[in-house]
Amino acid sequence: MKTIYDIIIRPVLTEKAVKDNEKKNTLTFEVDMNASKTEIKEAVEKIFNVKVKEVRTLIVKPKPKRFGFRSSGYKKAWKKAIVKVESEKPINIAELV
Known part of the structure; x- marks a missing residue:
């Protein structure tokens, strides 16, 4: 059985995320396939x-690497x-990592 920490691997901390x-109250994570x-x-x-x-998922394709x-x-x-939450203020993921 998977635990909640096996499902969510890590947050994605890019500029877009x-x-x-901040603007749309969404959290972005890398999750188990x-x-x-x-x-x-x-x-x-x-x-x-x-x-x-709401939860939206997508599979990021493999990219070439040298x-x-x-x-x-x-x-x-x-x-x-990409998870949309119903909170009044945005959750700061960078502080939690």
Whole structure:
């Protein structure tokens, strides 16, 4: 059985994710590839004590990466979850990390 900390791997702290957190009250996470939207919703509600309005997920495709001069490979694919919460003020994820 997966725990809530197995479902949510880490927050995504990019400029776009932080801006969306401030303006649209959304939180962005890297989640387990096999996690469903309901599992993600329950995990976020338990960890942050907020009510979740909506969960959107997408799979980020692997991108090419170079290892030195001759060899190359790909970064791994990962699943991103964008969670919209119903709180009055935005949750500052950067302070929690």
